[in-house]
Amino acid sequence: MYVHEVAFDGRVRRDLIASLRLQPYEDKVVLPHERTHRGPKEDRLALLRATKVSLEPLWFLYEGTGTGVPEVLERVAARAPAFSFTGPEDTAHRFWVISDPAIHASIHASLEQVPVLIADGHHRYETALAYADEVGGGTEVASRFTLALLTDMADPGLVVLPTHRVMKAGIAVTGGESKGSLDETLEAVRGRVAAGAYRNHQFQVLTLEGEVAVVELHEQVIDNLLGSRDPEEFLLYTRDPAEAVRWVDEGVGTAAFFLDAPDVREVLKLAQEGKTLPQKATYFHPKPPSGMVFDRLERDRRL
Template sequence: MGSSDLVVPFRGERYRATDRLSALIAPPYDVISPEQRGRYAAWDSHNIVHVMLPEAMAHEDRYARAAALLAAWRARGVLVTDAEPSVCVLAQEYQPPDGPARTRLGVFAAVAAEPYEAGRVKPHEKTHAGPKADRLALLRATRTNLESIFLIAPDADGALAAELVGIAKTAPTARAELDGVRVRVWVVGGEVASRIAHLASRSPLYIADGHHRYETAVAYAQENPAGDRVLALLVSARDKGLTILPTHRMIFGPGRDPLTLLDRWARFFEVGSLPPRVDPVAGLAAIGARGTACLMALPNGQHLTLVLKANAPLDAVPGLPPSPAVRALDVAVFEELVVKEILLLDTSTPTLTYTPDAREALLAVRKGAATCAVLLNAPKVEQVFAVADAGEAMPQKSTYFIPKVPSGLVLRPLV
């Protein structure tokens, strides 16, 4: 590593054709369905999905195919390399499900790819071997960060956020749009890039999205010490556009009546019901102000409210970790005491699905497709930090950061 700094500028690669950038970028690989992959690929023969999610004939190695395609793009001048180390400031203008439009600011830079034990990059969730093996094979073949991870910088004094706000007031280097999100980018070099990197390096960084990709980068760095950094978008925790959505639970399974669990739940929760004319989403926010709470939508039109009692005997729940940081999470409490209890009500195999859209969950119940929906309030950034600082993991599907970070705005060669 040429510098011991956590964050540094880098010489990136970008698409030469900035006038059609919208047709060349895509969301992160892990939120793209096969159908969506086909749509993005059809937009342009140089769309990033062709190398980020490579396809090949049955007798071909798809990772080698991605490397060959990337080499061909470079040879034909599809990609151009920055003349000097720089950072890339990103603005994403988007519409949250509820509330006014927002703009999130961040900056692409190169971050040290080092084991979590170093304490400078902190996770909040566990990973699985399959996705890491896939990404490592692609990284070995292309020797390029084709997309970024997403990190949050605590930025206690707001200096990083203020620096990015100032840059966003100037004319951008390029513009694009992806799935309704308007994108602006600024390529920034020299002393300003170094200052931004320093501001982002002042404290540990927290992974928002991209745990598998970060751990893949660490594994690659152990094989190739010269490739010991990873492309990352860094967003200040003080950024006004930083949004975390909750991930609501929808349970599909016959033979399950959640109302049979009311007596058990009364041990832990104050159980109530929303008046018929109260909007469920607004009602959920209101009970959330009282503490750890959820709303359960039932097919009969009833909306149960569960608010954790101050003296709830959580020590009697075997599956709930003892960590105060985890127990402070609504999702941890209701996953263990509500969702799992409903799933176990019948021996038939249920289906549990997730959505960040409360209206979608409510509609599924209203139409009779879902047995029930458990609606949650979003965790706070500070709660994500607390879990990571405690060395714990949040339950699966706890956070949903929006908007997703576009892939293809900038690439980072490792050689």
């Protein structure tokens, strides 16, 4: 086990890195919140077959309140780190090794019955399940586990960003509240079940019925505009709202839709109900970099 800490944009997030037992979604232990596609899983399965190594941790969220785990990680992080490094996007990382078997046992006991929400890595998780079934073996072989980075949902450094949508085709949306600028539009959707829209150099805010704006935007607006056409063939995604406006102005798309960051608790609630969100509904930031820890799926194989 390891403690990982990342500092970015004046924030600090602290994570646990460990091996997580792979379990099918129907067990309600590992909870997905996004739909996946076949192509990316095929690529990742080919990589696993070739390397037989988990090259990066998948990212999961857990409810840490009452488990005592965040407090354990805090005590470990009070020591000097084993190493530190600078990562992408000016992130500063520190790393501690947990070698004490008593701490291992304590964390295992605390989290054994706690479900986890996939924050990032849906395709990789499903690929790991497929690989484990393919190679077979007992319940304790390495391929029955995945490398996992686990973050407490209450961690003050946990950041989720919105992903905006640009439609390549579709009729105009009418009936929204007019706004004079992009900034005014973004401010108007903050904290609301609503979406901003941009078309023909005009901004508006669409009030939506429901609990999670990205879900309601797709069900009440995008799906209606596209009809039976596959949304993934007609949507572009960006985290930069100004880029979405530029794409529409340049003719890359016909309309842009802007969202506020989703509430992680609402995402967890939907996942617990067995519901999935549209593609790219969440973007947790910053993502753990590859290469911090490797996990050999064949223990006697050298890298």
